[in-house]
Amino acid sequence: MLKKKILVVEDEAIIAKDIKKCLELIGYEITAAVATGQEALESLNHNKPDLVLMDIMLNGPQDGIETADAIKLRFDIPVIYLTAYADEQILERAKITEPFGYILKPFEETELRTTIEIALYKHKLQSRLKENQRWLSTVLMSIGDAIIATDREGCIEFINPVATNLTGYTQETALGKHINDVLKLEGHSNVGAVCTHSFKPDIKDMVVVSKAGDKIYINGRISPIINETGSLEGTVLAFTDITEKKLYEENLNNQRESFISVLLHDLKTPVIAIKGYSNRYLEGKAKTDKEKTDILKIISGASGDILNVIETTSHSLKNKNTLMAFNPKELKFNELLASVLNVFIPEMEKRGIELIVNEDTALQPLEEMPVSIIGDYYQVKTMTENLISNAVKYANKLIKIKLQRIGNEVFLSVEDDGRGIEQCYHDKIFEEYFQTPESVKGTGLGLYSVKRVVEKHKGTISLMSVVEKYTRFEIKMPCIK
Ligand SMILES: Nc1ncnc2c1ncn2[C@@H]1O[C@H](COP(=O)(O)OP(=O)(O)OP(=O)(O)O)[C@@H](O)[C@H]1O
Numbered sequence: 302m303l304k305k306k307i308l309v310v311e312d313e314a315i316i317a318k319d320i321k322k323c324l325e326l327i328g329y330e331i332t333a334a335v336a337t338g339q340e341a342l343e344s345l346n347h348n349k350p351d352l353v354l355m356d357i358m359l360n361g362p363q364d365g366i367e368t369a370d371a372i373k374l375r376f377d378i379p380v381i382y383l384t385a386y387a388d389e390q391i392l393e394r395a396k397i398t399e400p401f402g403y404i405l406k407p408f409e410e411t412e413l414r415t416t417i418e419i420a421l422y423k424h425k426l427q428s429r430l431k432e433n434q435r436w437l438s439t440v441l442m443s444i445g446d447a448i449i450a451t452d453r454e455g456c457i458e459f460i461n462p463v464a465t466n467l468t469g470y471t472q473e474t475a476l477g478k479h480i481n482d483v484l485k486l487e488g489h490s491n492v493g494a495v496c497t498h499s500f501k502p503d504i505k506d507m508v509v510v511s512k513a514g515d516k517i518y519i520n521g522r523i524s525p526i527i528n529e530t531g532s533l534e535g536t537v538l539a540f541t542d543i544t545e546k547k548l549y550e551e552n553l554n555n556q557r558e559s560f561i562s563v564l565l566h567d568l569k570t571p572v573i574a575i576k577g578y579s580n581r582y583l584e585g586k587a588k589t590d591k592e593k594t595d596i597l598k599i600i601s602g603a604s605g606d607i608l609n610v611i612e613t614t615s616h617s618l619k620n621k622n623t624l625m626a627f628n629p630k631e632l633k634f635n636e637l638l639a640s641v642l643n644v645f646i647p648e649m650e651k652r653g654i655e656l657i658v659n660e661d662t663a664l665q666p667l668e669e670m671p672v673s674i675i676g677d678y679y680q681v682k683t684m685t686e687n688l689i690s691n692a693v694k695y696a697n698k699l700i701k702i703k704l705q706r707i708g709n710e711v712f713l714s715v716e717d718d719g720r721g722i723e724q725c726y727h728d729k730i731f732e733e734y735f736q737t738p739e740s741v742k743g744t745g746l747g748l749y750s751v752k753r754v755v756e757k758h759k760g761t762i763s764l765m766s767v768v769e770k771y772t773r774f775e776i777k778m779p780c781i782k
């Protein structure tokens with residue numbers, strides 16, 4: 302086993318010689334025996350011992366206590382004081398330098414040996430403890446979660462960089478502060494209360510308000526620090542920033558909600574058609590066989606539309622596609638418009654509304670003026686239905702429809718003579734769920750869906766309206782030459 306090395310600092314030559322001899326006899330190695338503080342520090346620079354035996358009363362500019370203080374600052378070496386008398390005042394001064402022991406002169410060999418062995422052992426334990434603390438602190442500092450430890454009263458004793466980033470306080474400003482002044486949880490003004498109780502609830506979906514006022518969603522745990530006697534020493538709070546996850550979930554929920562609302566909205570028009578036309582049939586309004594067949598064709602077409610919505614939706618869900626399927630194909634807009642108008646005829650008749658299509662263009666009926674576009678049949682149909690259903694809903698006596706080709710564009714205009722839309726709502730009218738205060742039923746999704754479809758087809762939509770006179774929506778979309 303390697304001999305433990307000792308530096309002896311003693312200015313009385315005879316005593317120094319004695320100590321040296323005694324130590325060697327016990328089995329220690331002496332790195333040096335010096336008489337002044339300065340010599341001691343120089344010796345330490347060259348040859349490091351495991352322990353220093355230091356006479357308190359040294360001659361020279363530095364006494365033993367000052368020298369021990371300097372050693373403590375620069376080296377991690379335990380010091381034992383040698384002293385001839387136990388003067389209270391001197392001992393008080395010596396205590397501040399945290400010595401590992403005192404030996405009173407004259408000393409016995411066994412006393413010397415025991416004090417040195419205890420000091421070496423204590424120092425070894427202390428070094429291990431320091432090492433553990435360093436390791437733990439490095440782990441806590443580099444961990445991805447925010448960690449704050451408080452004492453029994455809730456004052457912060459430790460805070461890692463993730464927690465300082467989250468709360469907006471630096472380590473320097475946070476340490477020693479009460480947890481309530483650093484960790485501000487929305488709706489929970491007294492986090493500190495849980496630090497002083499052994500009951501620790503979980504932190505779930507809570508919101509931290511940082512020093513700058515930012516809101517951060519967190520999840521985490523509060524755990525008590527219990528000492529060996531079983532009493533509460535303090536509290537550790539560990540939490541994770543879940544803001545991104547939370548926003549993602551919120552966005553997903555909004556998308557789902559919006560999808561379901563649009564879906565139900567789209568199903569409504571064919572159901573209205575089926576209801577209107579079957580009533581017409583039952584009321585005996587279809588006299589000839591042709592009229593009866595026409596009604597059944599419309600009912601069959603509307604049922605087909607419902608089936609189509611159900612099938613495309615299940616297909617999208619099964620394949621985890623985007624919720625708004627887009628299958629552009631060549632489609633005849635004039636035919637599509639005619640079939641949509643047909644759906645609303647019973648309702649218009651019931652309300653005594655006159656429908657005029659392409660009045661002033663001196664153009665042919667819709668069936669005879671082909672206008673083709675590349676578009677998603679289902680989406681374009683829903684778009685047209687939404688515009689016409691609004692016109693039917695708000696018209697007094699008249700609806701005017703215009704479908705034209707202007708250059709490379711198809712131009713659709715839907716106008717009614719209803720109450721109009723006040724100018725102040727024009728900017729908001731295409732927003733999801735927006736309805737003017739005097740709206741009649743509905744969800745406020747129709748025009749939102751119209752705008753999305755128009756944009757998807759690289760078209761534009763505009764609104765012109767004069768209150769109590771008319772409302773006109775105009776759509777332009779690229780068409781096939
Ligand atoms: N032709 C119109 N005349 C007067 N106001 C209209 C007209 N079209 C739309 N609006 C106003 O715009 C709002 C939004 O229309 P939108 O079609 O988006 O919703 P909605 O018709 O109320 O409900 P739904 O979701 O059933 O279509 C309506 O609530 C209404 O106030």
Ligand SMILES: [Mg+2]
Binds near residue numbers: 687690743746748
């Ligand atoms: Mg509508």
